[in-house]
Amino acid sequence: MQEKKALKEEKLKQEEKYMWAIVDGVKExxxxxxxxxxxxxRGRGEHPKMGKLKKRIHPRDIIINIGEDAPVPECPIPGERWKEIRHDNTVTWLCYWSDPINPKLFKYVFLAASSSLKGQSDKEKYEKARLLKDYIENIRAAYTKDFTSKDITKQQIAVATYLIDKLALRAGNEKDDDEADTVGCCTLKVENVTREAPNKLQFNFLGKDSIKYENTVEVELPVYNAILKFQKDKGPSDDLFDKLDTNKLNTHLKELMPGLTAKVFRTYNASFTLDDKLAKDTKDGDVAEKMVVYNHANKEVAIICNHQRSVSKSHSAQMTKLNEKIDELQAVLKELKVDLDRARKGKPPTKSSDGKSKRNLAPEALEKKISQTNAKVEKMRRDMMTKEDLKTIALGTSKLNYLDPRITVAWCKRHEVPIEKIFNKSLIAKFAWAMDVDPDFRF
DNA sequence: ATTGTGGACTCAGAAACTTGGTG
DNA sequence: TCACCAAGTTTCTGAGTCCACAA
Incomplete structure (x- = not known):
């Protein structure tokens, strides 16, 4: 115990000198x-490069970015030296090296999420998404009009924007053959969308990280007809939006709102949904009840964004265990009821299963025990339901990346829920910029 | 001009690790 | 009190988005 603590401190001491950077005079x-x-x-999904050897990174691979007058960090490996020292104040990275699996790609060291630099850009992201509120009505009107455009590029842009808006799909960049075969909106293939007359579309594809996206949605009839047209005379693996790529789409979106890109819709959709659900569903009640409302809203967002997780290996064992515990409590309950009956008639309690005799309890005491046990069973039942309900849903990703923290902070202030109930230590640090938000803030 | 490509940043789920509750 | 285990948290690194710039 003592040893462990000392060991931990020693490790921290060693790492301390790598943990901070001075940026514009501020320690970050x-x-x-x-x-x-x-x-x-390994890679995710069916990756063409699976099993490739990932080579060791040496100081000679690493490019360092520091201030003109900053001292060059000492190279930790004797006899070796850094690849390059750069002084670029237009970027935020502290150093980078080539990814040994794909040398065209880089790996970076950046500031932590809790740094003011990251906080500022996080805030800007949400401000942009909020700006979309002022434009969304017109944007929807515009693309609805273009559902039937004679200009096929315009029509494809309209339908793609509709799907991104309605389903929070990702943009969908082109991918190389040496990457896993996944798609986003612009790269959907004919086979990824099945029409279901009269107006339903069935989506089935592998998205980012090879996570399966399966969703059947009712769409406006002109959209359905446009999809029918885009699929006509094409093979299953042909591009659904053959006149479209993310570049064209984003260029178009920028004409509708300054800085608008496809990913903004995802942020907007997620944050809007949270704000909306919280406003509609929050009732008077204790903190626990309000937490249920919050987690429910969070779940809805996670489903919209298709944030999944694999079922934990021990899930079914854990469920079985919980069931057994409930059964045990039920047996206890049954016995308590018999004893209560007897106690009321002035009889002594039954012998317990191991043959020992029990303490003589007043009916009131037994009644109390029964209601306590009942409450325990109810709580376990609820916990089990929640556990089962969330076994394939990841709530964390949206909390970390899509939900404007000011929605949560303001809601907590209005409803007297401690923010620590929803944000852990690192989230509170990451969202420091949002903590002093006005309680009336709405997304 | 349009398209392609390098570059830099956000977003992603799993694994590893820590904490805390419980029998 | 102690061992266990599930929940919570942090780390890891892969996988996207999108911009700038140039051919």
Whole structure:
């Protein structure tokens, strides 16, 4: 115990000198500062490069970015030196190296999420998404009009924007053959969308991280007809939007609102939904009841964004265990009821299963025990339902990346829910910029 | 001009690790 | 009190988005 603590402190002391950077005179926390150790590349899903050897990174691979007058960090490996020292104040990275699996790509060391630099850009992201509120009505009107445009590019842009808006799909950049075969909106293939007459579309594709997206939605009839047209005379693996790519789409979106891109819709959709659900569903009640409302809203967002997780290996074992516990409590309950009956008639309690005799309790005491046990069973039942309900849903990703923290902070202030109930220590640090929000803030 | 590409940043789920509750 | 285990948190690193710039 003592040893462990000392060991931990020693480790922290060693790492301390890598943990901070002075940016414009302010000490800021650095994100991850370790290079990735060598090993075998796995990749997500069916990755063409699976099993490739990932080579060790040396100081000679690393480019460092520091101020003109800042001292060059000492190279930790004797006899080696850094690849390059740069002084670029237009970027935020502290250093980078080539990804050994794909040398065209870089790996970076950035400041931590809690740094003011990241906080500022996080805030800007949400401000942009909020700006979309002022434009969304016109944007929807415009693309609805273009559902039937004779200009096929315009029509494809309209339908793609509709799907991104309605379903929070990702933009969908082109991918190389040496990457996993996944798609987003612009790269959907004919086979990814099945029409279901008269006006339903069935989506089935692998998205980012090879996570399966399955969703059947009712769409406006002109959209249905446009999809029918885009699929006509094409093979299953042909591009659904053959006149479209993310570049064209974003260029178009920028004409509708300054800085608008496809991903803004995802942020907007997520944050809007949270704000909306909280406003509609929050009732008077205790903190626990309000937490249920919050988690419900969070779940809805996670489903919209298709944030999934694999079922934990021990899930079914855990459920079985909980069931057994409930059964045990039920048996206890049954016995308590018999004893209560007897106690009321002035009889002594029954013998317990191991043959020992029990303490003589007043009926009132037994009644109390029964109601306590009942409450316990109810709580376990609820916990089990929630556990089962959320076994494939990841709530964390949206909390971290899509939900404007000011919605949560303001809601907590209005409803007297401690923010610690919803944000853990690192989220509170990351969202420091949002903590002093006005309680009346709405997204 | 349009398209392609390098570059830099956000977003992603799983694994590893820590904490805390419980029998 | 102690061992266990599930929940919570942090780390890891892969996978997207999108911009700038140039051919």
């Amino acid at each position: 926390k650095v994100g991850n500062f370790r290079v990735e150790p060598p090993g075998l590349f």
